[in-house]
Amino acid sequence: MSMPSFNVGILGATGAVGQTFIRLLEDHPWFTVTALAASERSAGKPYREAANWLSGKRMPDAVAELEVTTTEPSEMDCDFVFSGLSSSVAGDVEKAFAEAGFPVISNAKNYRMQEDVPLLIPEVNADHARLVENQDWGSDGFIVTNPNCSTVGLVCALRPLVDAFGVEKVQVTMLQALSGAGYPGVSSLDALGNVIPYIGGEEDKLATEPRKILGQLENGEIRPADMVVSAQCNRVPVRQGHLACISVACTEPVNVTDVTDALESYRSPLTSEDLPSVPDAFLRVMDEVDAPQPLRHVKNGNGMTVSIGRIQECPVNHVKFVALSHNTIRGAAGGAVLNAELLARDGYLSA
Amino acid sequence: MSMPSFNVGILGATGAVGQTFIRLLEDHPWFTVTALAASERSAGKPYREAANWLSGKRMPDAVAELEVTTTEPSEMDCDFVFSGLSSSVAGDVEKAFAEAGFPVISNAKNYRMQEDVPLLIPEVNADHARLVENQDWGSDGFIVTNPNCSTVGLVCALRPLVDAFGVEKVQVTMLQALSGAGYPGVSSLDALGNVIPYIGGEEDKLATEPRKILGQLENGEIRPADMVVSAQCNRVPVRQGHLACISVACTEPVNVTDVTDALESYRSPLTSEDLPSVPDAFLRVMDEVDAPQPLRHVKNGNGMTVSIGRIQECPVNHVKFVALSHNTIRGAAGGAVLNAELLARDGYLSA
Amino acid sequence: MSMPSFNVGILGATGAVGQTFIRLLEDHPWFTVTALAASERSAGKPYREAANWLSGKRMPDAVAELEVTTTEPSEMDCDFVFSGLSSSVAGDVEKAFAEAGFPVISNAKNYRMQEDVPLLIPEVNADHARLVENQDWGSDGFIVTNPNCSTVGLVCALRPLVDAFGVEKVQVTMLQALSGAGYPGVSSLDALGNVIPYIGGEEDKLATEPRKILGQLENGEIRPADMVVSAQCNRVPVRQGHLACISVACTEPVNVTDVTDALESYRSPLTSEDLPSVPDAFLRVMDEVDAPQPLRHVKNGNGMTVSIGRIQECPVNHVKFVALSHNTIRGAAGGAVLNAELLARDGYLSA
């Protein structure tokens, strides 16, 4: 589709999420990075000096020479901002930008559960974008968030089951990648050859975020989905890719064939003709007995496809299966870019 | 207790499990290794040549010079045998030894589910040992087995809950160590930085073995426990230690305090005064928010203690927690040694 | 350049090297895979069934349905063959293909040191290709080889120094990736969190192959370079990328500036206008204090660039530095493809 070109700012540009934004936006057809903000320590330096560039791919030239500013609305010349800020500062900074009239497309957790803030996955609950109309920051600004990196894969896999059968109970054990903790994140002495059966706050997010995302927008408000989710979260020595071992009880009894059909036949309401970052396959159901594996399949759909496998009958609930999603693309920066694309298409952003 | 000294043979002595038997028996107060058997290829060689010794600790001198024989009953001069054979050969060989009058203490899966064969964990179901009296191999021989390495940690943790509350439903996700696959086992190209969400046959064993182990011996037969177990098994890049993420529904509603009390107050019916390999703590309930971890806690109780942590309410079932057990000690060779100790104490073995 | 299209066969198509050939040739402008051969066990099956596909990228559709044949010349319909065979069979099979008139572009070690067989790196010793004219297999066939995966990075880095200063002595410690051992290769129990200070045959290859590759072609024969190479080879838990720690004594004293200039100013005699697989940069000299790293830089130049860093004065020899090369692309299948491109351009291959 024809689309004006937007100038984009990145809050938290030197961090791991910020760097992923920059990589994903390098050749973006609609968005051009024109402003970068980070902490005082980085402000005033060109980006190539301010950032400890983690990727093996070269830093995009256009960005390398941009001067990093502080996270002040008056410092950033752009149409909207992505926020890769850590939650310790995101609350205040994102509020300031919204009040100054900026659309804020945030990966931080601070506003996710606020009633009038969309917790958005375009293929799952695009209609929730309308919540921004409820926001009032005394300006044209607003905040849109994407879910926690461990929530995303689960919710994408549940969407077809909710539609087809209704879902009542979800038991999930997460095996989460190291990159989910940011950089430097987990010490190598804790990670190498080990599992850490705890990730602060993560199990709570899995209990609450899916209910909001899969909830119904009614009279301008979200009625949370009527399901319970119980999660156990582990850190495993994997670089990229959160693997979810999921067991589901539906409203009515379902079997493996029912669920496989529902997952395979589900078609995302959006395609790459609608939004550039939508993958060819929203879900990919894999037949191989030992798939999906983080190492081999995390890049399915350029990191935007959720891969599903090992669908089996569950004698405790109805069915069980595993779902793999890319935690720093679909689960963070890539999800936020997709949110911005949806908002641009639907007229919520102005160039 | 006073105990005669037994001469012990090891079937499959050159394999990973066989080597662990040798290490655990090095200074054993009751058992002395006097016979080693392996495949044709190794037969006739001294053990130090036949075995690709995997441990960093030195091979015990007494064993290094023993000549390896084939797995023929007539070749082995000992009072009973441990079997570390792979399941592809264990069926025939163990039968031959039982028929030749040997007690066979086996780690192989072949006879585990046979009605008259004990599937034994001394602290959990010592009374099942009596099943050997039902066996008839046309000799004084018999077979006793220990459970699959992933079953053990789960069952040990469930024992107090079954006793206190009754257990109806168990959902478990296993994060299993590489050593569980033997040597050479998993290719480094599959393991490093990856998770494989499949281990052949493992989920079935977790569905069936616990029901037998926790079953009641009535009129000389085992009535399986009336519970359902649903498992999802993953291979993770950890050397030693299977971590189980467990959710349990009991016969009556229970909360975190109930379960913590039951686990902490449980006392094994056996102590190290009874059997040398019984650990000080059968279970160890850990308070730290991020424990147990395979790397740090797998050696609790010299690998014989099951470590439990993160006991939480489960909104789907009643409670959830994690349990860690040493897969090659408690879950394999160490469990078998403990079984032999029980059988020796109870008079089933003759020196 | 304009080039006819060649039909290509792959010997050892199901192995790790064979699979890499297939991936690299998927969109090749000159070469089309039309024949696949492997062991008896695979023969007669479509490739998608015969191969345990290791890559996370999908198997190319065109190849998936090809029927695998045995490694008989009469079975393969193609203009030339790549050989990814293991050395245990490559000797006989490659000979049979050469005798049957096939050009054989081999990654195996068997014929590398044979006097009339080129040991070829196009950017380093393209003129050695002429050696094939000395071969006489009683047919039009011939054999061309690429070096061992650990030799390649070293030799590429030495080429500019040999040209500029002469090289007399080379001390090299290799830190080699797991993929260099093929699949399944190294056991995860040996690899994880460990270093193995031994790789069978590797140190010898590093002592001999560079002398041939960097030798002069005189009167149709190669006079080996007059240098000594001493190597110590280690296997490290890295997936891709051999890192060489190199110390060099030149014919005349040289310092860091001399060597940096020589490496930075070196221009490969071939560009991607000549051969499609030639990378933009033959060598890339990196300034960062901690580069190159296998994880981050092995894909420089799509795995065909050799990355160099940490150039320092050496108080024992003259200078020391590290060089990183991709062992399965530049060091194996990619190197062989480049060799075939050179031979095609120079008229040694017929479509």
Place this chain on the structure above:
Amino acid sequence: MSMPSFNVGILGATGAVGQTFIRLLEDHPWFTVTALAASERSAGKPYREAANWLSGKRMPDAVAELEVTTTEPSEMDCDFVFSGLSSSVAGDVEKAFAEAGFPVISNAKNYRMQEDVPLLIPEVNADHARLVENQDWGSDGFIVTNPNCSTVGLVCALRPLVDAFGVEKVQVTMLQALSGAGYPGVSSLDALGNVIPYIGGEEDKLATEPRKILGQLENGEIRPADMVVSAQCNRVPVRQGHLACISVACTEPVNVTDVTDALESYRSPLTSEDLPSVPDAFLRVMDEVDAPQPLRHVKNGNGMTVSIGRIQECPVNHVKFVALSHNTIRGAAGGAVLNAELLARDGYLSA
């Protein structure tokens, strides 16, 4: 030998080195930990609260309840102190303790190269202890240091060669463990599946420390050994154990047999009858083609033995081999404890 009991303080008690001191001293026959000091943040707390205990073994009970103090001499009630301080603070703090009359047995680098400070390995240069008599802090205090963790293995392996043949040139490539960087140290995102070919300051220490350690004490001063050492240091994803790939040129030509004999026949001048922490074998020469390996052999001699293997002729120098040492025991806390034992035996410490 009969020895009074010493009360011992630990500076930097909560850090990784400090924790290793505590573990090694748990059952020490001569030394009892009575005082613990750390940063302001920890001061005033019992040790069990102040320390993030990294080991899987339980914290010794006697230490758990000690109150941590600041690093003020007046706060510590003990006969001497071990210093596990980081170099950023060790300079000032150790000076203050020496001035206050404490013997300081330090693992920090700050005073290692100061002329009158012993850089001590008891089996290598016990006579250097006498240097403390040159120190003048205006008190009875003094400072003794142990070498960098990467220096130790190299120097221990060189000692017999220096004695037997003289050593002129040493080329060494280090493959160093993650624990050498302390905790949290290296990020798991940098470490997992990677090699980092740089460790700040390490190559310089390897160039200078061995010359002092292997130097001659003449007229109360050390004349550095007349050898050059050239090092390249890499961080590899291994938990414990620095592996050194070493090539040596001696004063006279030597071959593999000469060197093997010299290493195997070398007897440390000290035994465990002299000092409790002296291992049975100072050096262990291993025959296996692929030994020593960090994972399997780092605990040789309880981490105090240096393991040597792969002795081969070197065409550039004379011989090459690999040496493995435990970086946090022999190379840090264990080496310092051994130094204290030597000083106690020789009357430099007062109870």
